[in-house]
Amino acid sequence: MGVVLSRVSNSCRRLFQELVNTCQTVKSIREANSTDSDQSSLALIETKVCKPEEVLIPALPEIPLVERGYITPQQVYNLLNAEAGHPALHDPYYILILDCRSAGRYKQNHLVTGRVSVTVIHPELGCLISCVQLQEFSIILLYAEEGSSPVGSVEARADSPSLQRCFFQLSDLGMDPVIMQGGFLAFHALYPFLCTPHMVLLEHERHALTIYPSEILEGALYQGLQPQASDYRIIKNLHITHVVNATADSSDAFPNALNYLRLHLSDNAQQDLVEALPLAARFISEVLMGEPAGRVLVHCSLGRSRSSAVTLAFLMEHRCWSLLHALRWMKARRACTAPNVNFLRQLLTYEEQLFGSRLTNLDDIRL
Template identity: 30%
Template structure:
């Protein structure tokens, strides 16, 4: 039995928004998302790509046809508002069935269920039931959430999307590219900061770290939602988020890296940025705690 774990809404949000060339949702082995509510509730509205978990009159849940549980990276179950692994709820009953019948990884139960998730991310609700492969390929992903409702990491494409700005209520931009911003300009100094560097080993990132941290901190104090972005949203923007977490939480590089990586699986700051983050770690903590010679970094 693979076991059960409880996850927060922000974790499901980030899983739904992972992408490489295509959204990870288009990979049939990436996610099985099951809605354990009744048919009427499911038909009224559910989380994007969720399938209804069918059960009989005695609340015995069935394995979905072609579920291939042993192949799924994520198996996630939700009901109306399950909040713990100790309460008797439909999500727990369904998750136990999936865990005992083949899931290779721990089955995840969404804390707060559809009630909490739809309140936080109403733009990820839908009535759509069937997705063709080309429709999954075309899903537009959102920036990943580093700090819930506060700090997001995204790409240039996402940073120029009116829909994303409206849905996430983005109020400030940290632009780590040489591209012009379509929503902010240099006159809005409180809400906009551009660090115009290239994504290469020679780029001077270290001298801008204090400015980056202060910008995020001031906007966070004013309860503004901040989008940190670079061309692909995986290198320069990741380094900026890591630096902020190191400063705010007094984390070593390895812990800040681990958190950002857990939010967006594809992040990969270039080696020049990693070395400058290592130097920042030493200046903050008095020693190099993280071994950046490890190929993981």
């Protein structure tokens, strides 16, 4: 990864770093994300749903194994939709996406804001953009049609020679590119609405892009802003069936089409969450465990504080994660996660109620 310009927010940089970190093995993630006390009291076990009347046994989030140098389509989705005050994708130097397929495939369909790789790294002419310009990008993402073999392996070179050549040319220039696991086919199968046949490069074109809620649990739980909850195209594309409205005064946008839980929360030091947290956690759990399972969007005004407190409560109670590990999971998927101090204190109390003791220190999670 090149030099990051100050125009890209710290939270967006943290999001990418968290996503890159999850590309390591489960063992390295456990070592990086666990304190000594964590190692003695927490075990990496299969995610389970716990009964709220029991004292819960804490578990660590189960991290998928991803080959070094790769990130998953879900991680790419969250990168494309990262925001902290404003959408990161509106910044032309936030992410450089290079489509390493043929020009014909690119013209048919490609990731939004993607470019044909030969316009940047040509197999014969070399780098067509100066190293200084390349260093301005926070993230350089490559993808082929499909494939996830280890970088540099015989299989990878056979499956996607253009991508491998581009990857090593960029690496030789001092860049740190990442590859999308499964390629375009895997991403398009999950997020066709973030693919386009049109080239999107100009500033006004970027600002016209739809920014989607963050995906907290793949194909299940999303968190975002009030305007996103009022955009029916977003609701339809994500197949949202239920909404947790954590605002104080924003009305439910589609009461005849969706099921709502209205919490009427204010983002201040006086707001009491004692009733809202278990109510919301139960609501989300029942939707995700239903037959058929639904999809939930949790939102407040900015998608930072109230909605984060609600989502964290669900992850703590129904995934058996401590507040610390739930917060780490959240921030890796939504960098702008930031419950206010009042909410954090109440979440610590909620953690103690769920697990029978406090597992997280406020100083470790102060944002």
